Amino acid sequence: MALLLDGLSVSAGTADLVTDLFLTVAAGQVVGLVGPNGSGKTTTLRCVYRALRPSAGAVRVDGRDLAALPMRESARLVGALTQEGHTDLDFTVEETVALGRVPHLRGNRALGAHDRELCRRAMESMEVAHLAGRGVLSLSGGERQRVLVARALVQEPRVLILDEPTNHLDLHHQIRLLSMLRAAGHTALVTLHDLNLAASACDRLAVLSGGRLVTAGTPGEVLTEALLRDVFGVEATVVPHPLTGVPQVLYDLGSAHLEGTTA
């Protein structure tokens, strides 16, 4: 297993944010973490990129417990696009992307030819190469998001963590990012709000609710009308995509139930 969440639990005070979560991501797989607001998706991801220390359990990459590694070393195994990616200082796009090489470089050592090549490729794949000299504070939300994905890519991590990567992105860039993720063969754990995109982009989906894993499996196994009702509290129709056959969720606002979630 490339990534193993081994009985992960997180509590803050008396609240249990994540409880005894077991989840695996095989090498080359894209696994989507879905669930309603407050179900523990981001909390789980924060443990993987070590912004948060789990109160029990462990995160293992290739069998190694991340908590036992220096932060620098685990940042070479796990790269992340985080939700709070805000800076006050007007770094250029190029400088921001280059920071992805920090876990691989000592101190202030300058980037080598290999590092610069990685940055160039990442910026091209995220279509931000033309912005290289621009300050990040002058970018639109979507452009900035793509810059931050590029930064995570140049980390060359074993596992890529993407927390709501399609936030702020226009349709073209949403599709492009997710297809790049699949095409490049990244091992990734991703949270996505859009279940249709999640079904198309992910090999497997894991559904969280109230900090617990409800179910995990292929999109076809997981995305059922019953689950949408129980976990998300919505009435929806699930149909197979006419071309690919992956389940797609259709909503009918006319029959929307406003009784709230039962989970």
Next chain:
Amino acid sequence: MRSLVLLLAAVLAVSVLLAIGVGAAAVPPGQTLRYLWAALSGGAITPDEVTTYQIVWQVRTPRVILAVLVGAGLSAAGVAIQAMVRNALADPFVLGVSSGASAGAVLVGVTGALTALGIYAVSAGAFLGALLASALVYFVARQGGGLSPLRLVLTGVAAAFGFQAVMSVIVYFAPDGEATSTVLYWSMGGFGAATWGALPVIAAVTLTALVILRGLGRRLDVLAQGDESAAALGVDTVRLRRGLFVLTSLATGAMVAVSGAIGFVGLVMPHLVRLLVGAAHTRVLTIAPLAGAIFMVWADLVARTLVAPRELPIGVITALVGVPVFVTLLRRRGYLFGRA
């Protein structure tokens, strides 16, 4: 970049030379050089030059060197602290150091404590006060092992008010006006008390801080991306913040102890330098010390010559000169800080 460093270094050297020469007894730069050379190499000077020589070597040279050190140190500390608390308005004194130092200095001055330290007693009091204030802010702001930027700033501001109140009480009850002038001196700052004796310590502290901070340049870049991103990029923000806090507190405390709390430089110089060379901290921490040193030498020169023989507090000059320059640059260039 390299040519900018060389240019600034040259400007600094010339500024120092001029500043040493200018004063009530004006000395041409050539003669200044000769005196400095005589002092360093043990060369001879004629008897009728002794007075001028002593002014140059014993009074002005340590003063100008102190201005260089403090200008460089405050600028670099400002850069580091703005990154540490992620706040554009932060300066080296935002964590309560300056008011703590003033309170310490006044307390020593009024009570006559630490007399064993002789002429350094008040400076020592200021340094201890600065450290006490820092330690207080550190322990109050600490939360779950980490130092949250916002808590640091809030605690620092609160501590500053507290120490100011303590100071006011001391001044109010002090029998003579001496306490008032001590407070004024420490809160406005100045290099009038510079001596060779105090220089080695402050030089060692400041230069060490400069070197370490510059070495942390790239990690400061990462810290500026926010704590979440920093964790993902492998930087332990808890440890880095703790280290930065200790380092900047010691350095700022040492600087305040010898020159008072000279405002504005540590706030504005980081922004000015970022306007010139961008946000990357390795560059900023190379240029800011040089720019800060130059600025401080000239500010001190103006402070002691503008209304000679009286001396203006240097804090007045740094603000009077710095504000218009800063506002002009801010308006002319597209400088972005915070949410655009």
